[in-house]
Amino acid sequence: MTVIHVQDLQKHYGEVKAVDGISFQVHQGEVFGFLGPNGAGKTTTIEILEGFHRQDRGEVSVLGLDPQADRYELQERIGIMLQETELYQDLRVGELLRLFASYYRGAVDPKTLLEMIGLEAKERAFIRELSGGQRQRVVFILTLINDPDLLFLDEPTAGLDPQSRRAIWNWIDRGRQEGKTVFLTTHYIEEAERLCDRVAIIDHGHIIALDTPKSLMASANVENRIEFTTEGSLNTDKLQSMPLITNVVEHGRGAYTLFAQEAEPALKSLIALSEENGFRIRGLHVEGASLEDVFIQLTGRRIRA
Amino acid sequence: MKAFRHQVGTELTLFIRDRSVVTFVIVFPVLTVLFFGYLNQGGQVEGISYSSFLIAGGIGMVISSAAFENLGVALSRQREEGILKRIGATPLRIATLLGAKIAMATLIIFVQAGIMIALNMLLFRAQISGNLLWGFIILLVGALVFATMGIALTGISRNTNVASAAARAISFPMQFLCGTLFPLAAMPPVLRGLASALPLTYLVNLLRGVMLFGDSPWSYTKEWIVLLGCLLGAGMIAIKTFRWE
Ligand SMILES: Nc1ncnc2c1ncn2[C@@H]1O[C@H](COP(=O)(O)OP(=O)(O)OP(=O)(O)O)[C@@H](O)[C@H]1O
Ligand SMILES: [Mg+2]
Numbered sequence: 001m002t003v004i005h006v007q008d009l010q011k012h013y014g015e016v017k018a019v020d021g022i023s024f025q026v027h028q029g030e031v032f033g034f035l036g037p038n039g040a041g042k043t044t045t046i047e048i049l050e051g052f053h054r055q056d057r058g059e060v061s062v063l064g065l066d067p068q069a070d071r072y073e074l075q076e077r078i079g080i081m082l083q084e085t086e087l088y089q090d091l092r093v094g095e096l097l098r099l100f101a102s103y104y105r106g107a108v109d110p111k112t113l114l115e116m117i118g119l120e121a122k123e124r125a126f127i128r129e130l131s132g133g134q135r136q137r138v139v140f141i142l143t144l145i146n147d148p149d150l151l152f153l154d155e156p157t158a159g160l161d162p163q164s165r166r167a168i169w170n171w172i173d174r175g176r177q178e179g180k181t182v183f184l185t186t187h188y189i190e191e192a193e194r195l196c197d198r199v200a201i202i203d204h205g206h207i208i209a210l211d212t213p214k215s216l217m218a219s220a221n222v223e224n225r226i227e228f229t230t231e232g233s234l235n236t237d238k239l240q241s242m243p244l245i246t247n248v249v250e251h252g253r254g255a256y257t258l259f260a261q262e263a264e265p266a267l268k269s270l271i272a273l274s275e276e277n278g279f280r281i282r283g284l285h286v287e288g289a290s291l292e293d294v295f296i297q298l299t300g301r302r303i304r305a
Numbered sequence: 306m307k308a309f310r311h312q313v314g315t316e317l318t319l320f321i322r323d324r325s326v327v328t329f330v331i332v333f334p335v336l337t338v339l340f341f342g343y344l345n346q347g348g349q350v351e352g353i354s355y356s357s358f359l360i361a362g363g364i365g366m367v368i369s370s371a372a373f374e375n376l377g378v379a380l381s382r383q384r385e386e387g388i389l390k391r392i393g394a395t396p397l398r399i400a401t402l403l404g405a406k407i408a409m410a411t412l413i414i415f416v417q418a419g420i421m422i423a424l425n426m427l428l429f430r431a432q433i434s435g436n437l438l439w440g441f442i443i444l445l446v447g448a449l450v451f452a453t454m455g456i457a458l459t460g461i462s463r464n465t466n467v468a469s470a471a472a473r474a475i476s477f478p479m480q481f482l483c484g485t486l487f488p489l490a491a492m493p494p495v496l497r498g499l500a501s502a503l504p505l506t507y508l509v510n511l512l513r514g515v516m517l518f519g520d521s522p523w524s525y526t527k528e529w530i531v532l533l534g535c536l537l538g539a540g541m542i543a544i545k546t547f548r549w550e
Contacts, residue, residue, distance in 0.1 A: 050393075052390075052549065072398075075394065075395055076396045076398040080394035082390060085387050085390070085391045086386040086388050086391065087388065087389060090319050090322040090323065091315065091318065091319070095315070095318065098311065099312070102308045103308050103309035103396055103397040104395070170364070
């Protein structure tokens with residue numbers, strides 16, 4: 001069953017084509033991700049689906065509703081995590097959750113949610129007293145307070161420590177197991193690979209690829225990535241001409257990524273080249289193919305420039 | 306209804322927990338009235354004692370600061386901080402949210418009116434010779450009119466700085482010039498002209514006439530027209546310009 005339906009969506013801000021004709025569908029029970037760099041159009045899209053902005057062109061339907069015309073009915077059934085948000089600093093955690101619970105026809109007991117995120121002891125703490133990670137957890141459970149069918153999460157783990165990030169990933173997994181549909185945006189490769197059933201890669205308001213992470217990586221046709229830095233610039237032609245190297249990308253001065261069918265022989269020839277040319281390899285990092293490679297192949301840039 | 310109740314409770318909690326606002330909205334007008342009441346003890350104004358005169362003026366000051374200035378600035382701060390947008394991501398109706406804020410402002414005004422009346426009567430032997438029930442109704446109307454103007458001001462202001470500067474620029478002269486502390490007749494013509502352009506003048510006139518002079522509320526047609534006109538105009542602007550972010 002289709003939960004989100006988007007057809008030829010466009011949104012312009014003056015000259016900026018924030019979203020430039022995108023179409024996709026999200027099915028019930030899946031975790032669907034928008035992966036893209038800053039300014040790609042992720043927030044613009046998600047906020048049109050949430051009913052915050054009206055599109056210039058195209059059709060959107062969420063849970064069979066029109067986000068503009070049926071705004072309140074839609075809000076009853078979805079949970080929203082905004083990219084940037086603020087809570088009443090002078091309320092206690094319990095007060096805040098009970099307030100938000102009162103906004104809905106039906107709501108989950110705030111205590112259950114606090115237990116889930118391990119903050120039962122903070123029920124009487126003021127929001128302003130919470131640490132960044134604790135605050136973000138509270139922001140997260142606010143999206144669950146009406147037991148929604150569909151979650152919109154705009155960069156749910158941006159700026160979080162690894163521990164909190166993993167915790168939020170687990171709760172998203174749990175939501176999926178309960179049959180919830182999740183639409184999230186991210187510019188973390190790992191997050192998209194780890195969480196999403198399908199990923200749309202978005203850049204400059206266009207969807208440039210859409211598939212399961214596995215298929216996307218397979219289509220990238222890259223098996224290994226070798227990253228390193230040197231003190232000065234190297235001759236990329238020399239790097240390119242090494243055996244088994246399929247591509248070389250230079251990110252600024254002295255930072256390189258080599259793409260290779262097989263890592264080991266490529267590494268050997270890289271080391272041989274360094275000895276021959278007398279440059280030192282620093283920060284060597286070898287990785288299998290990732291969605292980053294897909295992005296680089298499609299755009300020639302990294303997601304996080 | 307459940308949401309409205311919770312939202313009013315929240316507004317009250319937030320108000321009480323914010324000391325600077327409590328000082329500004331509750332303590333400052335009371336001190337001003339006490340100060341002027343003390344200075345002019347025994348004075349007569351327009352046929353009533355100055356302390357009686359001051360009751361309507363004090364309430365007018367409170368309406369301007371609690372309903373107009375404080376509500377408008379708080380709303381625009383919440384918009385700027387992103388709290389409003391988070392609320393916009395729930396099914397809470399805009400009308401419920403704003404209704405709760407207006408209810409909260411009205412509550413403050415009633416409490417303050419009670420304090421003003423009690424202080425003036427106890428300390429300076431003021432007397433209320435008019436209709437208290439009508440005074441009550443006019444207070445409600447005043448709260449609604451000035452709260453709506455505060456919301457409209459937030460709507461047309463780009464950010465909190467603008468809203469707060471504009472609110473202050475309007476509220477400050479209103480609190481002192483609109484027949485609140487001094488009778489209009491005693492003011493230089495320039496200031497009197499300015500006062501006649503400020504809506505609080507009409508509210509204070511009406512309130513004083515009905516509550517203290519014992520006039521019929523229906524003999525103040527001009528005042529009613531101005532107040533309801535402000536409500537209508539501000540209401541339309543408020544609806545047109547409201548935004549979550
Ligand atoms: N209200 C606005 N007014 C003008 N331009 C806007 C507005 N909102 C977004 N834009 C522009 O639209 C483009 C897409 O922005 P959007 O916020 O959707 O990006 P994003 O993918 O969410 O980026 P990020 O990863 O940084 O959050 C950007 O170029 C942005 O500057
Ligand atoms: Mg964004």
